[in-house]
Amino acid sequence: MTPDFDLRRVRIAVIGLGYVGLPLAVELGNRYPTVGFDINAGRIAELRAGRDRSLEVEPRELRAVTRLTYTDSADDMADCNLFIVTVPTPVNAHKQPDLRPLKTASRTLGAVLKAGDTVVYESTVYPGATEEVYVPLLEQGSGLELNRDFFVGYSPERINPGDKRVVPLDNFMIYKDIIRLDRPD
Numbered sequence: 140m141t142p143d144f145d146l147r148r149v150r151i152a153v154i155g156l157g158y159v160g161l162p163l164a165v166e167l168g169n170r171y172p173t174v175g176f177d178i179n180a181g182r183i184a185e186l187r188a189g190r191d192r193s194l195e196v197e198p199r200e201l202r203a204v205t206r207l208t209y210t211d212s213a214d215d216m217a218d219c220n221l222f223i224v225t226v227p228t229p230v231n232a233h234k235q236p237d238l239r240p241l242k243t244a245s246r247t248l249g250a251v252l253k254a255g256d257t258v259v260y261e262s263t264v265y266p267g268a269t270e271e272v273y274v275p276l277l278e279q280g281s282g283l284e285l286n287r288d289f290f291v292g293y294s295p296e297r298i299n300p301g302d303k304r305v306v307p308l309d310n311f312m313i314y315k316d317i318i319r320l321d322r323p324d
């Protein structure tokens with residue numbers, strides 16, 4: 140099986156609607172069916188009301204987007220086939236990355252992944268973390284196997300908060316040329 144990147148059939152989920160995820164979800168939602176998922180119900184409520192407290196996206200742009208829905212229920216991502224993870228990776232007091240948001244998001248996705256789906260990690264991760272930590276959670280949750288049943292890619296972050304010069308859609312171009320993760324067995 141190979142990743143299905145027919146953009147006529149793509150249904151995108153963006154997981155984590157913060158500084159990085161919301162502008163990306165809005166840009167994609169102008170073109171493709173897109174679900175914006177966040178565990179923060181308050182964030183979902185404000186976005187549904189057309190407000191973005193991070194001020195990354197203008198109210199006018201939020202109102203104009205036609206193919207984006209917001210949810211805090213993972214079930215609403217069941218029909219999606221491309222999952223883009225943009226949850227935070229804070230550093231703790233010992234300067235160690237806090238992997239919990241990415242682990243939680245990976246478990247959530249493990250429960251919704253289907254054969255043929257692709258997951259792209261856009262959150263900042265240390266080298267090896269995707270293969271060693273997150274992919275096993277996807278496999279355990281879904282019962283599927285990487286590179287046989289589903290695919291994982293990594294997209295380096297390109298958005299600076301407040302910098303409107305970098306268009307989030309630039310990131311999406313990378314996904315069409317996705318790099319497969321090949322694990323040493």
Ligand SMILES: NC(=O)c1ccc[n+]([C@@H]2O[C@H](COP(=O)([O-])OP(=O)(O)OC[C@H]3O[C@@H](n4cnc5c(N)ncnc54)[C@H](O)[C@@H]3O)[C@@H](O)[C@H]2O)c1
Nearest residue numbers: 155157158159177178179227228243244262263296298300
């Ligand atoms: N913001 C930037 O400019 C920037 C730059 C470089 C890298 N990054 C990386 O991008 C990632 C996201 O950063 P950000 O600034 O957008 O974070 P953020 O804190 O602004 O937003 C993260 C969002 O994810 C949600 N979230 C947390 N756990 C979740 C989960 N398990 N499932 C669904 N949603 C969840 C939070 O409620 C929040 O709305 C981080 O890894 C960060 O290091 C960001």
